[in-house]
Amino acid sequence: MSSVTVRNIPEATHRALKLRATQHGRSTEAEIRTILENAVRPALGMGTALAAVGQSLGGVTLDLPRDPRAVDAAGFE
Template sequence: MTAITIRKLPEGAKQRLRMRAAAHGRSMEAEARDILVTALDEPRRVDLSWIDQLMSAAEVYDGDEGVSLDIPEREPARTADLAPESLQ
C-alpha cells in the first residue's frame, strides 16, 4: 500500500472528517481511505450538454433519421401600440 499526505484542506474539513469517522466507528485515516476508494470506484458520470442529450434521445426514438416534430405554423408578430392612451 502507498501513503499520501494531503495539505491545505479547507477550513473545517479535518473536523468534519473526524466527526464522520466517529459516526462510522473508525479512525480518520480509515474514513478518508473509504471516501477516496468509494469516490474513485463510482462510475464516472458523464455530463452531457443539452444538445448531446437531445441527439441521444433522437437516436433512441427515431434511429439515425432524427426526431420528427409537428411544428405549428407561426403567426406574424403584432406591432406594439405605444400611444399614451393605450398604455393605461
C-alpha cells in the same frame, strides 16, 4: 500500499472528517481511505454492467444445449 499526504485541508473540513469517522466507528485516516475508495471504485463490476446493458436492450436468449460428456482432467506434464 502507497501513501498520500494531503496538505492545507480547511479546518472545517478536517473537523467534518473527524466527526464522520466517529459516526462510522473508524479512525479519521480509515474514513478518508473509505471516501477515496468509494470515489474511484466502479459502482458495478464489468460483468454486471454488461449484463445490465444487455437487459436494457431486451436481453438475448441463447439456446445452447449442454454437452453431457465428461471433461478430461487437465495434464500438467
